[in-house]
Each structure stands twice: as structure tokens, then as C-alpha cells.
Amino acid sequence: MDVLAEVLSTTGFAGVLLTQLRCRGAEWGCAVESSGTAGFHLIAEGTCWLRYRDEPPRQLLPGDVVLLPQGAPHVLSGEPGYPGLPYADLERAHPVRDGVLELGGAGPLARIVCGKFEFDGDAAGHPVLGELPPLIRIPGMSADPELQAVIRLLAAECTQGRPGARAVAARLTEVLFVQVIRAWLAAADGATAQSWLTALRDPRIGAALSLIHEAPQRPWTVAGLAREVHMSRPAFAREFKTLVGDPPLTYLSRVRVGLAAKLLRETDRRVAEVGAAVGYTSEYTFSRAFTRERGIAPGRYRRGR
Template identity: 40%
Template sequence: MDVLSDVITVMRTGQPRAALLAWHAPWAQRFASVPGATGFQILLQGRCWLSRPETDPVPLAVGDVVFRPHGRGHTLADDPTTTPIAPACDPNDPQVLKRYAADTVGTPAGTPATVTLCGAYEIDPARSHPLLDDLPELVHLPAHLGRHPELRATVDLLAAELERPRLGTDAIVPALLDTLLLQILRAWIDRQSTATSDTGWAAALNDPATTAALQAMHHDPARRWTVATLATRAGLSRAAFARRFTTLLGQPPLTYLTWWRMTTAARLLRESDTPLRAIAAKVGYTSEFAFANAFKRQHGTAPGRYRRNE
């Protein structure tokens, strides 16, 4: 798997949720902060305002995407001066948000509706990928004609599936939510390619040499990688590669490789009954004892106990 696909695989837990909501003026809803959740909202019809503490309100238009990677609170409203009401469902909270919903909020008579598509993921903070940690509190992707056509197509498919659930919806909606989240992350990374920041995950994934090394580690974590072999994949000298990787990502390449191996091992322990020796081999350890020590250093418990607790 590639780096971005692995991010989604590793960090998500539980069942994602999605809903269509129709709002009728006057309306305003405050969404509480929910630790361990990420969520998004996409404006399908009408206009509204996004407000957050200590920031100016932001107008949203049809097609705008708002992604909250850390589950921080905010308010949506028809007007910044409207007083927020108690939420009908909270797209920040996967436990509260109905799995598939098409709700109406407010009084429909005589007022044009604002329609939003919202979704939420549960995230285990203990296995959050550093790419997610690197994201700002809020990612706003304004709609532009012809921009992000794949994202727009996925939005249309997801909205249609939520509006008219049919046979297969239970399989289609989670797949579309994964696709949508990946495309939001893609769009953010592409947008950062023109930004001034020269460090962080967006910069690393826009750097061909660093990306080549990351892809190699993710594709084959069991391989006996060294800084020299990774530098060869990156097309750089050993010293230049180590310097570039560490500058961009804030840690040396083999430190990240160990973290990724232990994160992969934790997922295998949770999701399969694969023997410990086989898991050790999958993440590059010929000795089960050495694997157990490395795992305990990162996760604070032995692999067997981790599996039992999970």
C-alpha cells in the first residue's frame, strides 16, 4: 500500500457515519469538540457561515468542503448573528450521528433550505498517523469550477446513496467515505505544494526523493532497510537523504521505520489471530524476543497482552 492509503487504514476505528441535513432559516448549530473523531461537511445547496472561537466567520458556498481532522468545535449558521440551537445530530461525533440520515432542521415553510453532507470517523489517538497530527485544526477547500473533479464526483455519489439507500448501501457508503477522505487529503497536499512551508508531511509528500523512501518502507516494512538502501531508492547520497528526511519529517528515517513497523504490528494484533512469530516476520524481525522488546518500547505493553486487552 502507499503512504496515504496506509494513513486511512491505520488510523480509523469503528464504523464511519454520514448524513444529509436540510437547514431552514433562521438556524445555527454549535458542534462540540469530540476527542478521537474527525469529520467533514460539504455544502450542497444554499449558503451558510462557519464560526470558530477567536476567528472571524467564514462564508461557505455550494461545493465548499470543511474538514475537521481533530474534531474541534465550531458553529454553522445561516447568519453569524443567529443564536445557536441544540443539535439535531452532531457530525463531529460518530456515536451520535445516525449512520444514514436525511434530517430537516428548522421550519421548512417559505424558506429556502441549506443542505449539508456531513460525515464522521472515529480515530484511536494511540495510533494516529503523524500526517493527521500535521494537519491544521480546520481544512477549508473552497469550490472552484473544474478543480478537484474526482472529489466532486465522489460527493455526488455519496449524496445520492444517502438520499436513496438501496441494496448494497451498507458496503458502498463506507467505501465512498474512505474515498472522500483520501481525496480531501490529496487536495490539501496538492494545495500545500504551492505554500511557503518547507517542512512537514505535505512538504515530504511533495518531495519525490522523500516520497520514494516512504513508499518503499510502507510497501515492504519487513525488508532489512538501512539508511543507505533507502537513500538509493530516493536517488540521493546517504548523508543528503538522511538530512532531507529528518528536516522534512522531524525524525530520522529509521526512527520512522520502527514506528511504522510497530504501528503495523499493533493493527495485525488487533484485527487478526496471526501468531506473534509471523507478525514479527511481517514487520522485519527474525527474533520474536527482539520484536516483543521493540513493541513494548512503543506501546508500553507486550504484544500478547496488547492483543488480549484489545
């Protein structure tokens, strides 16, 4: 079971291409407000500066990718200290044409591809996005040839005006997201907060995660999962909690509720049937678990979607 792919599919994860910024010179700045959803910037040509929180400005170079998993506010500008105007104000003053927003005056050109990722729920509670740091920068000179190939192809689709480019680019954004996660995991070290993402690299705990995602409806117990990965129950429970951040059955409940949410959104099966499909023996037990995880009863969740 490809756990990452399964989680993204369950949450309805999809890439959306938003705008291409075409900026000339140094006298321009775009302030992106907190969005509650994941966003990214790809520097397709030229350079710009990124200001984030109280950190020193970072210069972004051609091919750099910046991912903001929780949609944190930030500023892109032509020079480090140039003030950023809210994107909505810039859009009113400089109408977007064919997906392009022109900023600045004379001088070198910078092309910045901007996009976001749609999914069920909010970024902070998303099983992937909520586990990532608020900002990830992948340098354009990354040693990963596959990531570089995706970056080049996405930049070309967004800047060359070929038929079907936006449809192709939208799919490539999803590929780019997975490649960025892979690069982040490859660079992760002991200082990285533990989560199920980093636990995927552990042979035994990663195998247990795969078993849970492959068949969440099974009546799993801690002892049963431990046997499957050839560990003692105490050692497995301790290692799982350390690497994933949750006890095994707590994580199982999250997986079941996530799958149930997808079934509630995409099918007309009765609530009791959905609960049974993901492993709950009664509608009452399912409703309690769903409400505990999502803060809303399953029936109300479906009506709201």
C-alpha cells in the same frame, strides 16, 4: 507502493455516514463538541455558517467540504452569530428520522451531510490525520473536476433516498477524504508544516518512503536506503529528516509498529511471530519498540482490541 493507501489500510481507516442536517431559515445552530476523531461536513444544498475557535465566521456554500482531521469543536448555524446547541441536545429535542435531523423554521433550505472516519487509535496520533491542519475547507467551486464529481455523487446519494444509498455514501466518504488530501497537498506551499505527506511529492524521499512501506521487514539501514535512491548517506539522512520530520530509522519503527498493530488486531499469530513478520529479530526488541510507540505492550494491546 502507494504510501497513502497503505497507511490508511494499515490503520483500519473507514468512512461512516452519520447524519444529514435539514435546516430552514436562519434561526438554528448546532455545536459539535471535540470528538477525538476526524469528521467532515458537505454542503449539499443551500448555505450555512461555520464558527471555529476565535476565527471570523465562514460562510459555507453549496458543494463546500469541511474536514476536521482531529475532531476540533465547531458550530454550524443559519446566521453568523446564532448560538449553537450541543448536537446531543438537538437530537433529543428533534429525533433523527431516517438519518435526517430537522432544524430551524421557515425559510431557505440547507442540507448538510455529516460523517466521520473510524480508525485505530486517536486522531492526533494517526499517521495521516495527525499531520493535517485542524481544519481544511475545500470550496465547492474547486477546479479539480474529479473532486467535484465525488462531491456531486455523494450529495446525490445522501439526498435522493435511493436503495443502498447509505452503503454507497459510506464508501464515497473514503474517496472524498483522499481527494481532499490531494487537493490540500496540491495547494500546499512553503508555509505548510513538513511531514511525510508533503514529502511524498519529493522524487527521492518519496521513493524511500515507498521502499519502507513496501518491505518494512527488511533490515534497512540509512546507508542502504540512501543507495536505493542514489544519494549519499549524509545528504539522504539530512533531507529525510527535513522533509519527513523524523530520522529514517525512527520512521521505519513507526511503520513496523503500525503494521504489527494491524496483525495483532486481525490475526491470532503469536506476538513473537508478529514481531518477526515486521522485521524484529527478537520478541524482546519488538515488545520494547511497540511499547515505546503505543504506550502499551503488544499482548495487552491485543487483549484490549
